Amino acid sequence: MSTVNKYDAIVIGGGHNGLTAAAYLSRAGKKVLVLERRYILGGAAVTEEIYPGFKFSVCSYVVSLMKPNVMRELMLPKFGLELLPLESTFTPLDNDYLLRTADADQTYREIARHSRKDAETYMRFGPAMGQIGMAVRPILETVAPNAIRPSLSDMGAMKKLLDHFKSLSSEQFEYLTKLMTMSSADFLDEWFEFEPLKASMSASGIIGTFMGPRSPGSAYVMLHHYMGDIDGAFRAWGFQRGGTGAVSMAIARSAEHFGADIMTEASVEKVIVKNGRAVGVALENGDEYCSDIVISGLDPKLTFLKMVDESDLPSDFVTDIKNFRIRGSSGKVNLALDALPNFTCLPGDGHHLRGAISISPSYDHLERAYDDAKYGNFSQEPYMDIILPSVIDPDMAPPGKHVMSCFVQYAPYDIKGGWNDQKREAFGDVVINTIARYAPNIKDIILHRQVLTPADLESIFGLTEGNIFHGELSLQQLFTMRPAVKWADYTTPIKNYYQCGSGTHPGGGITGSPGEMAAKKILGIWS
């Protein structure tokens, strides 16, 4: 059954970017097939009922930068995209807390409780970051030009970016340079003094990377996360009703609406390459599908080192991909709870449970957690970004019960002796103990615990080394370098083989952006 199954495009991987690319290509009238290895769509943006009645956003748990034009063009609200606001960031401390809410005055008073200076600085910081966001956004929305052999459209793009940079204020330049080079700790030290505030803010600079808050380059990751706040009025940061899987399902329904075929439990073994051109794919079950082009939504390692033969690629490119840094640094613990956690520093139910709960009392806490990982151990007192999805969306758990999503860092992929069941449980215990330090009742209310190590993220979700961003968001792996120089515009050295995952520009997070821009690039080449 080979030549019957002829498509214009085949997308490998039904993650949110693969689905986005498929939706855009279908929308343009192309015949598209999406092949997903698992039984369920979504890749890392997936909702699964791991424990009866409790829905977990198993991996990716919040929606940051979902592009407004993607939502509109793919009509995602019509197909189920519903983003609820995450209201606050709560940092519990041993005898106190820091709670930042959506209300500026309330947040001012709260920070002033700890540092009057920081409270005022905080009011300046948001707009300043917004300005930087404005400066960076055009870069994120430009297909990375091939700087070595630029095409006409590449030159157009470079000219546009150059003009954009010329229009930036000296202040924007200063901050941009600092954010691109500094550590998040150093950058924040220039602004703030209250340690828990700085640590909580710096935490977004380490998420998904193998860096500590004092590692140079971490400030950029912080900016990457801040992008979600820029379009504040449209609440780009949010929690998807039904979990992040519902974002993927909305995109999938949109793709199907435009005519795409989507198959699950269809594991691609190899891209079929003939005379240097991709002509289709072969599944593990022996089926073959032909197509004019093949697009991989997988990470660069799988896209180039597994899906095709090295012999089909230039050797320098293979070296680049092998050197591409994709070290996983985080794990995920999902809990089914019988009741709400009760924080000693702020007991009972309240607004503080409706947003992010950040276990980040100090730089030292985060940096020590990183130190453990540097030497091949998981953190003994990890950094955590916790949310209680059922507080925002009660349908996530049975009435009165709750689910808790804990993003945990650090858990290195290359742990001493390798990951095994025993280590996974020990890692889970450390997470629970760390939470229990602030909310002692946690141990009594756990109905079920799902612990995912980087090794699990790799084996279940196909994230190489368990890296949530398909490769670190460090400067040498961004824009024209993501995933490799000359091949950052979604093309690959193999003709008719394209890439559209988070390992391409502008990187990870539930943005739809790589999928969208890859599809638009491909449609440009096609026409």
Add this chain to the structure above:
Amino acid sequence: MSYNNPFTAETQLKLSPFFERTSKLNESQEWRRWSGYLSATQYELTHDNEYFAIRTKAALLDITPLYKYIIEGPDAQRFLDRLVTRNIKICKVGQVMYTPWCDEDGKQIDDGTVQRLSENKFRITSAEPNLEWLDTNAAGMELSVSDDSKTTASLALQGPNSRTILNIIASESLDSLKFFWMTDTHFGDIPVSISRTGYTGDLGYEIWMDPKDALDVWDLLLEKGKPYGITPTGLQALDIARIEAGLILLDIDYISTRHAIIESRKSSPYELGLGWAVKLKKKDFIGKKALAAEQARGPEWEFVGIEIEWNELENHYRKVGLPPRLPGTAWRTSTPLYKGNEQVGYATSGTWSPILKRYIALAHVKAEYAKENTQLDFELKVEHFRKLTPARIVKTPFFDPERKRSCPQ
């Protein structure tokens, strides 16, 4: 952070029977006036959660300030059928009809719902007082008109989880209660009427009760509704939802003919998108002649939904170095719409729709420009300067989920 600041104040406004609860829950202490009542603008410091309760959970709103009248007697049906534009003869017991009513010139006085409580007993709700208009038109008929505004308290429970919550509390299941029907039931031993109606365009119900039971009903709903995300909700969130639902608001989207002063301020149901509710086949009703004539020649104005196009809006802001500024709440300032150099309409309410991710508004547009997809220019102020930005005429309701009308299988 203290959530328990005691707060008491004097007011000359009326207090709803729910006020004892709502005043304590209102963390923002932001209130609006609604028909002389103190009515919560929002309960939390920002209204986002309340808005999303309407669309994704269950929002509880005190709608007691609505004007309500009971029409009872052998002529009640005949009377109402003559008064409003809908066909009340086909309104069955337990059915509810949304309807406008007009003066003899076919210009709209008000709009509301007519509930048929029994063969000869109806309740009509309105935005403004209508007792005098009802009384005047009841002359010579065998019926009584009584003001039910203070004798019935009401709550709206709106949102996808509203049915689940009511099914837990009510003595009978609401699974078979259809859109725009109502039923009498009990919450424990408290008698209540529940209508499947609302002002949000979502699955939702309105609960009608004796004011003496108000606090018990409120407490019961909050207690049983908690695991389903029940959220006390104010008018800020409601205003966004009703615009998404394409529902008009008296004094904002139109002016009652009774205090329009000048002719051009008056609107007919045809000009308010309510042509579907004018039943010209009915034998006779107030304003029929004028409405029939208007229908024959076609209305001069139409009431439409518009969407303000995103990319151009963003460009306007980008030019001044700002990210797009969007209204955080619904606005109610009349805003001009142009075709070329000519002003051909005006938007009367608008909002950023958090669920649709679109900037939408309701607008009066001259009939010849009111066709779907017609592109007009919307006046936008960017950094104090007036700009024109494209807007497109789109169908309303902007948001129309299937659950609004459907019943569980």
